[in-house]
Amino acid sequence: MSTALEFSHVGKRYAGQAQAALHDLSLQVPRGSRTGIIGRSGAGKSTLVRLISGLETPDSGELRLQGEQLTPATRRRLQERTGLVFQHFNLLAQRTVLGNVTLPLELRGAPRPLRERRARELLDLVGLGGLGERYPAQLSGGQKQRVGIARALVTEPALLLADEATSALDPETSAGILDLLRRIQQERDLTLVLVTHQLEVIRAVTTHVAVLDGGHLVESGETGEVLRRPQHAVTRALLDAHRPDDALRGGETLRHLTLSALDGAALADLARQGARIVRAETHPQGVDVWLAVREAAPQPALHGVGA
Ligand SMILES: Nc1ncnc2c1ncn2[C@@H]1O[C@H](COP(=O)(O)OP(=O)(O)OP(=O)(O)O)[C@@H](O)[C@H]1O
Numbered sequence: 001m002s003t004a005l006e007f008s009h010v011g012k013r014y015a016g017q018a019q020a021a022l023h024d025l026s027l028q029v030p031r032g033s034r035t036g037i038i039g040r041s042g043a044g045k046s047t048l049v050r051l052i053s054g055l056e057t058p059d060s061g062e063l064r065l066q067g068e069q070l071t072p073a074t075r076r077r078l079q080e081r082t083g084l085v086f087q088h089f090n091l092l093a094q095r096t097v098l099g100n101v102t103l104p105l106e107l108r109g110a111p112r113p114l115r116e117r118r119a120r121e122l123l124d125l126v127g128l129g130g131l132g133e134r135y136p137a138q139l140s141g142g143q144k145q146r147v148g149i150a151r152a153l154v155t156e157p158a159l160l161l162a163d164e165a166t167s168a169l170d171p172e173t174s175a176g177i178l179d180l181l182r183r184i185q186q187e188r189d190l191t192l193v194l195v196t197h198q199l200e201v202i203r204a205v206t207t208h209v210a211v212l213d214g215g216h217l218v219e220s221g222e223t224g225e226v227l228r229r230p231q232h233a234v235t236r237a238l239l240d241a242h243r244p245d246d247a248l249r250g251g252e253t254l255r256h257l258t259l260s261a262l263d264g265a266a267l268a269d270l271a272r273q274g275a276r277i278v279r280a281e282t283h284p285q286g287v288d289v290w291l292a293v294r295e296a297a298p299q300p301a302l303h304g305v306g307a
Helices: 045-052 075-079 097-107 112-125 141-153 171-188 199-205 223-228 233-241 264-272
Strands: 003-012 022-030 034-039 060-065 082-085 159-163 191-196 208-213 216-222 252-259 276-283 286-294
Touching (some): 022 045, 022 191, 034 171, 045 159, 045 191, 097 112, 097 141, 141 171, 159 171, 171 199, 191 199, 199 233, 208 223, 264 276, 264 286
Parallel strands (some): 034 191, 159 191
Antiparallel strands (some): 003 022, 252 286
């Protein structure tokens, strides 16, 4: 896999701050991947987004997009290769849906028939065909984000950068948006970078993940591998925070298993042995199952399943 985006020893410290927001960060985002960047508050995620989108420049090190270094001189041209999807959608209230999607092309001076044709194609793609004449205030949160995605794609970018794209949405709407992003990445052969503080987003969508903490890259790799065998305490803490402990009743403990595929017989077997399934999540690598187990009861044994 070639590299879509590369950070080499990037450092960034904001004026007046004692601590750097990013320290000597080196990271390669494979072309055609769905790469998640996860970290707790203050980890440096927004700084990373601002560097990729050209709103900030590194103090040290360099950033390359498809092999070309991002500098003040190349910034404008390289920015055109990146589509941005924002947490709060950033739609212009006084423009119609169509007018929001066409705006990036308008700013580039593209002729009206071309921009409207492309915008309508993209509105169809995101499931909003026929809503082009509405205004943002007439849309639900999920629909607004679909407009945001169509707008991000209108310039045909090679990289789609989604910054907390589902954090303002309810779980069901989020799932629809994440499915859409995954489908678009696959169909259009884009590189998708998803910045999030939510582990479930990483699990649901990404092929690769990078974990940031305190401005440092603490762990990175293929998502399945990192989540199965987290090497760093911060990654383990993110995984622990995501455990459904609160579903436990008195005297129960939680066990976590990863099945390589959804296996109804294995789940029924666990239930027969007295384990209560409190959560099951499917993801590209298989199924994660959390079990509430009575301490006194024998531990459930499963053939061919890794705990
Ligand atoms: N404009 C700024 N001026 C000064 N310091 C900043 C600025 N933006 C971020 N910082 C600092 O840089 C560090 C990294 O912040 P950043 O916003 O990149 O983290 P984050 O992971 O996005 O956090 P959150 O999830 O809370 O948004 C923090 O210590 C933050 O206080």
